[in-house]
Amino acid sequence: MINYLSLQKITSLHETEIAAAVNQVLHSGWYLQGEHTSLFEKNYAKYIGTKYCITCGNGLDALCLIFRAYIELGLLKEGDEVIVPANTYIATILSITENHLTPILVEPDINTLEIDEQQIEQAITPRTRAIMLVHLYGKCAYTTFIGDICKHHNLLLLEDNAQAHGCHFRNKRTGSLGNAAAHSFYPGKNLGALGDAGAITTDDEQLAQTIRSLANYGSARKYEFTFKGKNSRMDELHAAVLNVKLPYLDEENQRRKQIAKVYNKKIINPLITLIKDDDRDNVYHIFPLLCKSRNCLQKYLKDNGIETMIHYPIPPHQQSAYKEWNKCHYPITELIHQQELSLPCNPTMTDEEIYKIIDCINIYQ
Template structure:
């Protein structure tokens, strides 16, 4: 069976360096807010091209703390793609803000600026750009809208580590960006982890305090904060893997292009990349109308597939107040999308087998 994602295989290449760094952390006796976190945040800031990086507990915390640190709260509307993973929506509502979901572009799966402009009201404070599946959202058009209407722009970069747009990396294309280091990400930890990227010193300082119980100094609490920190072990692992992120992303691009050039089945719609550097292929999503049959066919061929994501946020019970909303493009994507195996350790024979199986589907 070709696994959709083989984390043990992916991480085995880093085993010696990870073992060494973990031993250093254990021997140091400092497991939070130590040198490993400092080093990783500095290196990730350099990599992304931003002034500040704050390591936090996970990607949802990164989104939530980022919005709160920017001063958003009750009564503020945040425009967001309707087809994002629910964490993006959760972060907005958990800050007391109102998410305003809008349709994506059916070709790129990213938020469509045409629908953004239609959704702007006097209560709109920000646009949340989600770089879905690893492809940068149309940031030039989004920034033009933001400037025209006086809005903030944020990035959900949880799937786009290392992607480049207009000479800048994801996380450095807006007021602030949020990353997840969930193990399956292009830059993945061995557990949960996240980060906020920004060039805004005030936002960084506020976020830093909010993630530390709201304290600017020990026992001096200025905000109603939370406890969200990137621990030393995860920071050490991420720092090791950051060194090869660009090379790993290039391998992902190679595999994606191989699929695009060789999967030739009229029943399967391949994804498209509008710019090579702007897509790091966290996920390779094809669209198939007979999805269940396709997945069953691939399983019978010894290939595991997944669905990212079967149900859009506006059809989830958590947001049952949205159940009557209609987003036809979003619903079409969620009803048809299937993710094929794609990771940097995938071998040529596995790629060939996946292509052969996909082309044999009828």
């Protein structure tokens, strides 16, 4: 069986270094808010290209903390609108509604699967205060056109960078393109911890200080609480592991790009629609394709020893959690969720596995 993603194989790439780092934490006696976390915040801020990195418990918390901090700073208030792609993972939407803000869903471009920049401006109202970009599947969603829209309408530009660690827009990395960005280090990400972990990056000192306090029970000084905060902290174990893996991220992303390049060149089945690369960078956290008979294709590949995933079978506006949207119609998003299938694409794959997948897809009928 060719696994979609084997976390054992991913971890084994750096097993000796990871074991040493874990052992160091184990024997330090310091498991929270210590030197490993401090070092990772410094290293990751430098890598992304921002002044500040604040670690937290997971990617959803990172998203929520950004909005909560802007509310505490008076730049957002209940009922304000946030433009967000309709085609995204539920966490992006949850972070908006959790803070009593209003998500305004915008369709993707079927050619990129990212938010359609041409539909953003018509979604702006007097209550719009921010755009949340999602670098979905690992592809940069930012464009200069979107940046100009934010400037023209004085909107916050926020990034959900959970799937795009190491991705670029020209000479900058995603996570440094807007006012603030959320990152997830869920184990299956391009940069993954050994459990849940997250971070926020920004150049805004006041925002960074507010987020750090909010994530620490609302406290900047022990036993003094400025905000009604929460407990969302990365532990030393995850920070130590991420410090080991971060220096290898670009190399591993390059392997993902090599695999994707072969897929794009060699998959020629007319029943398959590939999302061709444009001029935007892509670190291929996910390699998506579209197929009208997606479920049959997935079963066929499984029968041939190839595991795949669907990202995602049900779009946010059709989820029971958002019943108020269930009668809404976003045809491009719905088409994607009906047809999307994700192929294995990770740095542990062998060339033999890659070509087996290609050969199986090309003879699918």
